[in-house]
Amino acid sequence: MTNEELCLSIATVISNYRNGEFGEYDKAHVWRWVEQFDVDERQIVLQETNRILKKNFISRESFNKLVDAIISSQVVYGENKDNYWNSVSLLEIQRKGSSQKELNDIFCSKLSEVYNIDNIINCESREYLYIDDFIFSGGRVYSDLSFWLRETMPNECRICIVTIGWYLYGQYSLKKRLEALISLLGINVELEFCSFTNRRLENRLFRKDFSEVFWPTSCVEEIPEVVNYIEEHGYDPQYRVENGIKNSVFSxxxxxxYEKILLKHGLKILGFSKNNSRVVKPLGYHQFNEFGFGSTIFSFRNCPNNNPLVFWWGDPEAPDWHPFSKWYPLLQRDTYGD
Structure with a gap:
């Protein structure tokens, strides 16, 4: 495909992003974004961005499929489907963002249509359902549920956490942290996790060579800015090693x-601001990973800040003095905190 065709292909995937809130995401928009890269980098950026968007862009249709899957999943409802749906409480406790409310609205509409059941949000129950789009590090879900568990102290109940997918380490970490909290509180709460199996992506350290996130190899140290970044922060990066095995996300x-280019320009973006939080990394927000989380998941609602900065950093409406004016985003976010 030519660069023009690749721009059009990407624009087709993202055309309905946030229902056009940030303007028309057409071929010209994609080209304006990719022009910020060096001339010899643009084709690779377009080829790989097109690839991962086609694989990992969560569309509104994906939300609808999740809702249908929840209603028909025995993992969710257990042995007695009718009793479960007549007694379940749908948690709406997300303290940041609107993804949960949006999913809950879709879910409640479908449940009303199928079972004629209404008014199930935040009721007292022995069966609770927490729905969200994706688990990255698990931090947001833990924050929501830990606050709710401490406030309500539910006992003899089950919480089913349902998402479109998750990163394996994020889900593992979340489960362990919630189990530890439940034990500390001395309450009897059973946890269940449910997602589409093909949306469970690898990001564990011991499986870094098979990772499905942006995880650079040592070749990035050919870039002086990368070496300076490592030395400045005293990092000891755990690099991925090429193994020649087919990857479900990257070519x-x-x-x-591709990783080298995005890291280079992510560092350039970091340099636009002198007051970055320590979690702001060139490959996406992360507390620990040196280069960033490196998420490859996108959503029509909002581009996760766990994704590399080159995708979402910036605001074309920002004044010239502001750091956000220095980069034109492919998928603009509506908030830069969290």
Missing amino acids: RPRREE
């Missing part, structure tokens, strides 16, 4: 170069 011939 084998272009992955190394």
Whole structure:
């Protein structure tokens, strides 16, 4: 595909992003974004961005499929479907963002249509359902549920956490932290996790060579800015090692170069501001990982800040003095905190 065709392909995927809130996401928009990269980098950026968007862009249709899957999943409702749906409480306790309310609205509409059941949000029950789009580090879900558990102290109940997908370490960490909290509080709460199996992506350290996130190889140290960044922060990066094995997200011939380009420009973006939080990393927000979380998941609602900065940093309406004016985003976010 030519660069023009790739721009059009990307625009087709993201055309309904946030229902056009930030303007028309057409071919010209994509080209304006990719022009910020060096001329010899643009084709790789377009090829790989097109690839991962086609694989990992969560559309509104994905939300609808999740709702249908929840209603028909025995993992969710257990042995007695009718009793479960007649007694379940749908948690709406998300303290940041609107994804949960949006999903709950879709879910309640469908449940009313199928079972004629209404008014199930935040009721007292022995069966609770927490729905969200995706688990990245698990921090947001833990924050929501830990606050709710401490406030309500539910006992003899089950909480089913349902998402479209998750990163494996994020889900593992979340489960362990919630189990520890439940034990500390001395309450009897059973946890259940449910998602589409093909949306469970690898990001565990011991499986870094098979990772499905942006996880650079040592070739990035060819970039002086990367070496300076490592030395400035005293980092000791755990690099991915090429193994030649097919990856479900990245293409084998272009992955190394793609990661290198996004890291280079992510560092450039970091340099626009002198007051970055320590969690702001070139490959996405993360507390621990040196280069960032490196998420490859996108959503029509909002681009996760766990994704590389090159995708979402910036605001074309920002004044010239503001750091956000220095980069034109492919998928603009409506908030830069959290």
